[in-house]
Amino acid sequence: VKKILFPVLIVMITWQASAQDVQKIIGSIFNSALTDRSAYNNLEYLCKHAGGRLAGSQASVRAIEYTREALLRAGADTVWLQEVTVPHWVRGYERCTISSAVNGSKNLSIAALGLSAGTDTLGISAGVLEVQSINELKNLDKSKIEGKIVFFNRPVDNTLVNTFSGYGNAVDQRISGASEASRFGAIAVIVRSVTQFIDDYPHTGVTHYEGGVKKIPAIAVSTMGADLLSNWLKSDPSLMVHMVSTCTTLPDTVSWNVIGELRGTSKKNEFITVGGHLDSWDITEGAHDDAGGCVQSIEVLRLLKSTGTRISRSVRAVMFMNEEMSASGGREYADIAAEKGELHYAAIESDRGVMSPRGFGFDAEGSRLKRLKSLSKYFLPYNIRDFDKGGSGADVGPLKELGTLQIGYIPDIQRYFAYHHSVNDTFEQVNIRELQLGSAAIASLVYLLDHFNY
Numbered sequence: 251v252k253k254i255l256f257p258v259l260i261v262m263i264t265w266q267a268s269a270q271d272v273q274k275i276i277g278s279i280f281n282s283a284l285t286d287r288s289a290y291n292n293l294e295y296l297c298k299h300a301g302g303r304l305a306g307s308q309a310s311v312r313a314i315e316y317t318r319e320a321l322l323r324a325g326a327d328t329v330w331l332q333e334v335t336v337p338h339w340v341r342g343y344e345r346c347t348i349s350s351a352v353n354g355s356k357n358l359s360i361a362a363l364g365l366s367a368g369t370d371t372l373g374i375s376a377g378v379l380e381v382q383s384i385n386e387l388k389n390l391d392k393s394k395i396e397g398k399i400v401f402f403n404r405p406v407d408n409t410l411v412n413t414f415s416g417y418g419n420a421v422d423q424r425i426s427g428a429s430e431a432s433r434f435g436a437i438a439v440i441v442r443s444v445t446q447f448i449d450d451y452p453h454t455g456v457t458h459y460e461g462g463v464k465k466i467p468a469i470a471v472s473t474m475g476a477d478l479l480s481n482w483l484k485s486d487p488s489l490m491v492h493m494v495s496t497c498t499t500l501p502d503t504v505s506w507n508v509i510g511e512l513r514g515t516s517k518k519n520e521f522i523t524v525g526g527h528l529d530s531w532d533i534t535e536g537a538h539d540d541a542g543g544c545v546q547s548i549e550v551l552r553l554l555k556s557t558g559t560r561i562s563r564s565v566r567a568v569m570f571m572n573e574e575m576s577a578s579g580g581r582e583y584a585d586i587a588a589e590k591g592e593l594h595y596a597a598i599e600s601d602r603g604v605m606s607p608r609g610f611g612f613d614a615e616g617s618r619l620k621r622l623k624s625l626s627k628y629f630l631p632y633n634i635r636d637f638d639k640g641g642s643g644a645d646v647g648p649l650k651e652l653g654t655l656q657i658g659y660i661p662d663i664q665r666y667f668a669y670h671h672s673v674n675d676t677f678e679q680v681n682i683r684e685l686q687l688g689s690a691a692i693a694s695l696v697y698l699l700d701h702f703n704y
């Protein structure tokens with residue numbers, strides 16, 4: 251009996267030690283993250299010294315150069331730039347004034363939508379038609395729309411606890427409103443900022459014109475401005491708006507994804523990608539969206555390297571360029587990976603802000619999802635519990651075609667849209683511990699994915 255029991259006991263002891271070792275490795279990753287400021291310092295640089303990093307801008311070039319060096323400092327074995335074609339849109343002078351015989355005149359807090367067409371320097375003046383949705387617009391008589399500025403004013407549904415769902419349900423006005431209004435003869439659109447919050451910051455974002463429609467100017471107005479305009483329209487439906495937005499779209503230009511790689515110990519030719527997008531809107535420091543995701547990805551390399559965590563696969567931190575206007579950086583990364591026949595095992599995107607970590611969303615099903623969800627036990631000491639099916643992000647999305655396991659990092663999402671695409675998204679709005687805990691969570695997941703194989 252002794253002869254049989256002894257090996258069994260050994261196996262059991264080894265197995266237990268291994269589970270403890272896993273927890274210990276995760277502990278060392280969290281300890282290192284919580285006692286190091288390099289990710290926070292990198293964030294400060296991107297926010298304060300690179301600045302609004304719209305693809306194609308000088309600021310984006312500063313961000314590319316800085317993160318290339320930051321990846322080397324973090325311990326990447328190789329760092330390179332990957333060429334990406336990006337739109338080149340430049341904001342101009344912008345102003346929007348309401349003139350009402352009843353209420354007087356008022357300037358609104360506005361920002362042109364990305365890729366929108368501009369006015370000339372004199373601007374345009376017209377009456378305003380308020381609608382709540384594209385469908386409402388489509389059901390109106392064309393004569394009511396022609397020559398007007400259409401004002402899309404559907405608020406985000408605040409009953410939705412998932413703030414991204416609220417955003418998703420309202421953002422069609424911003425993305426397609428101008429294009430749809432143009433079909434009916436509108437001369438411009440004003441779109442209520444897509445946020446749950448009532449503030450005086452315009453929240454910009456991209457707008458897209460369908461082929462063949464006249465490209466009419468499109469601006470976002472702050473939610474306070476939208477409420478004011480709507481109220482004034484009630485007492486004076488014939489009020490006039492004067493809008494100037496001298497933005498321009500230049501020919502497409504060249505930019506770069508920045509990639510840093512930590513070579514794997516045994517499966518060097520299999521890759522785990524962690525990433526965020528390096529571009530931001532021009533009017534914002536883009537701290538939460540998405541400098542945070544970038545510096546967390548760089549920090550993942552530093553954490554794995556500095557803690558001596560052995561990862562069999564190669565880990566890449568990718569700063570994707572141009573997520574905001576057309577996600578061409580993510581497309582390019584996946585296309586090159588496909589061309590080279592690379593094996594991309596998993597990809598994690600951090601692009602939901604830098605609040606306290608809650609968990610991860612996995613694009614997986616059945617028993618694979620069940621196994622992934624079981625990883626949550628290693629994160630309980632850190633209060634990170636939400637492991638479930640979910641989306642990843644626009645940048646790693648195209649890797650799905652290569653069969654890559656797609657994962658989205660999920661922080662708390664209640665505050666995110668207070669900052670999103672607005673001047674309010676500053677370095678000061680990021681808490682260092684929330685940033686650090688997020689980096690540690692992502693690095694730990696990289697380790698677990700590699701260690702357990704999915």
Ligand SMILES: [Zn+2]
Pocket residue numbers: 527539540573601
């Ligand atoms: Zn983003």
